[in-house]
Amino acid sequence: MTRPDQRSEADRASSTLLEVEDLHFAFDGKAVLKGVSLAIPRGKVVAILGVSGCGKTTLLRHFGGQLQPARGRVRFDGQVVHELDNAGLYAMRRKMGMMFQVSGLFSDLSVFDNIAYPMREHTDLPEDVIHDLVLMKLHAVGLRGACALRTRELSGGMERRVALARAIALDPMLIMYDEPFAGLDPISLNTIGDLIRRLNDALGLTSIFVTYDVSESLKVADYVYFLHEGVVVAEGEAAGMIDSDDPFVRQFVHAEPDGPVRFQYPSRPYRDELELGTGDR
Numbered sequence: 001m002t003r004p005d006q007r008s009e010a011d012r013a014s015s016t017l018l019e020v021e022d023l024h025f026a027f028d029g030k031a032v033l034k035g036v037s038l039a040i041p042r043g044k045v046v047a048i049l050g051v052s053g054c055g056k057t058t059l060l061r062h063f064g065g066q067l068q069p070a071r072g073r074v075r076f077d078g079q080v081v082h083e084l085d086n087a088g089l090y091a092m093r094r095k096m097g098m099m100f101q102v103s104g105l106f107s108d109l110s111v112f113d114n115i116a117y118p119m120r121e122h123t124d125l126p127e128d129v130i131h132d133l134v135l136m137k138l139h140a141v142g143l144r145g146a147c148a149l150r151t152r153e154l155s156g157g158m159e160r161r162v163a164l165a166r167a168i169a170l171d172p173m174l175i176m177y178d179e180p181f182a183g184l185d186p187i188s189l190n191t192i193g194d195l196i197r198r199l200n201d202a203l204g205l206t207s208i209f210v211t212y213d214v215s216e217s218l219k220v221a222d223y224v225y226f227l228h229e230g231v232v233v234a235e236g237e238a239a240g241m242i243d244s245d246d247p248f249v250r251q252f253v254h255a256e257p258d259g260p261v262r263f264q265y266p267s268r269p270y271r272d273e274l275e276l277g278t279g280d281r
C-alpha cells in the first residue's frame with residue numbers, strides 16, 4: 001500500500017516536468033549558479049526573470065544538457081539530464097524545442113525549408129506529410145502565406161515567429177525561449193507573448209522563458225521565478241506580483257533603479273575614494 005507521504009511525492013514528481021535541485025555552476029572559477037532550485041509544472045508557462053548577466057542562459061543550457069553542473073541536478077521528465085549518455089541526450093532533446101534570441105534560421109533557405117529542416121533530419125516522414133505539417137506550423141504562427149520567402153526578407157518579428165514555428169516542428173513536450181521579447185517593436189512583442197501563451201495551451205506544451213522583460217512576463221506567464229546573484233530570490237504566481245511587498249520583486253516590477261539590485265557596482269566607500277591623493281587629514 002502507498003503511504004500518503006509517498007503518494008504526494010509521486011504526485012509532485014508526475015506533475016513536474018522539469019525540476020532543478022541545488023544547481024551550482026562556474027565559468028573559469030567564477031560562480032554563476034550558486035544553488036538554484038525550481039520546478040516547472042506540466043502544462044504551465046513559467047518565466048525566469050533576472051537582470052542581464054545573472055545566469056539565465058547558463059541555466060537554460062543545463063536544461064538541454066549542454067552544460068554539466070558542478071553540483072546539484074536537473075531532472076527532466078523523471079531523468080537526471082547530466083547522467084544521460086549521448087543516445088539518451090539525443091532522445092531527450094527531441095522532446096524539447098528551443099527559441100533563441102538570435103533566430104539561428106538558415107538565411108539562404110525559404111521559410112518553408114527552415115521548418116521542414118528538423119523534420120527531414122529527425123524523422124522518416126514522406127515529403128507530402130512534411131509539406132502539410134510545415135503549413136500547419138506556419139499557420140499556427142500566422143505565417144502560412146510567407147512560406148516561400150527567404151528568411152533574410154523577414155522583419156525581426158516575423159523572423160522570431162518562424163523560429164517559433166521551427167521550435168514546435170517536432171511536437172516537443174517543452175519549449176524554451178531565451179529572451180523572446182528582446183529587440184522587438186511593441187506590436188511584435190505582444191504578438192510573440194500572445195503566441196507563447198496560445199501555443200502552450202493549444203498544443204498542450206509546457207513553456208519556459210528567460211527574460212528581463214517584467215511587464216510582458218506578468219501578462220504571459222502563470223508563475224515567475226526571480227534569479228539574482230546565482231540563486232532564486234523570489235517566486236510566485238504571476239498574478240500576485242504587482243502587489244508583492246518583497247523588496248526584490250518590487251524593484252523589478254516597478255523598475256526602481258536602486259534596491260536589492262544595486263545601482264553601484266561593488267566598490268570601496270566613496271568617501272575613501274575621494275580622499276585618495278588628498279593626503280592624510
Ligand SMILES: Nc1ncnc2c1ncn2[C@@H]1O[C@H](COP(=O)(O)OP(=O)(O)OP(=O)(O)O)[C@@H](O)[C@H]1O
Nearest residue numbers: 027028032050051052053054055056057058059179
Ligand atoms: N562561455 C562563457 N565563458 C565564460 N563566462 C561566461 C560564458 N558564458 C557566460 N558567461 C558569464 O556568465 C554570466 C552569466 O551569463 P548568462 O549569459 O547566463 O547570463 P544572462 O542572464 O542570460 O544574461 P543576458 O541576458 O545578458 O544574456 C555572465 O557574467 C557571463 O559573462
